[in-house]
Amino acid sequence: MKYLGIDYGTKKVGLALSDENGTMGFPHGVVPNDANLKAYLLSLIEKEGVGAIVVGESKNYQGGDNPVAAHARAFAEKLGEVASVPIHFYSELLTSEEARRMPDGSRVSEGGVDASAAALILTHYFERP
Numbered sequence: 001m002k003y004l005g006i007d008y009g010t011k012k013v014g015l016a017l018s019d020e021n022g023t024m025g026f027p028h029g030v031v032p033n034d035a036n037l038k039a040y041l042l043s044l045i046e047k048e049g050v051g052a053i054v055v056g057e058s059k060n061y062q063g064g065d066n067p068v069a070a071h072a073r074a075f076a077e078k079l080g081e082v083a084s085v086p087i088h089f090y091s092e093l094l095t096s097e098e099a100r101r102m103p104d105g106s107r108v109s110e111g112g113v114d115a116s117a118a119a120l121i122l123t124h125y126f127e128r129p
Helices: 037-048 069-082 095-100 113-127
Strands: 002-007 012-018 025-032 050-057 087-091
Touching: 002 037, 002 113, 012 037, 012 113, 025 037, 025 113, 037 050, 037 069, 050 069, 050 113, 069 087, 087 113
Parallel strands: 002 050, 050 087
Antiparallel strands: 002 012, 012 025
C-alpha cells in the first residue's frame, strides 16, 4: 500500500510518497498552503493510489504542541472528511533539521527541505516499533 506523507506548514506543505510496499518515503514536492491544497491532495491520492496518509505531528522539545499543531490537526480533520483513506499522525520533531544536513556536514538551502522532511516523517513512521 502506498502512503502520502505530509509536512504541514502554514505557508507551504511538503509532500512525500512511499514505495508500493510502504517501507520508505521519497520526496514528492512542496506546494503552497492555499485554497487549492485540499483539491490537489485529493487528486494526488487518487492518481497515486494512496491508501493512507501520515501527517507530521508538530510538537516542541517538551512534547507539547507547537504553534502549528492546531492548524495541522484541523487541516487533517478536514482532509479526512473528504479523503477515503485513514489519516495517521507521527512526530515530525527535528525532521526539517535532519533534511537540511548533507552527509558531508554541509547544509541544504530551503528549496526541497519540506518534501525531504515529509519523506523522513514517512520513513520514521514505517520504522516505528
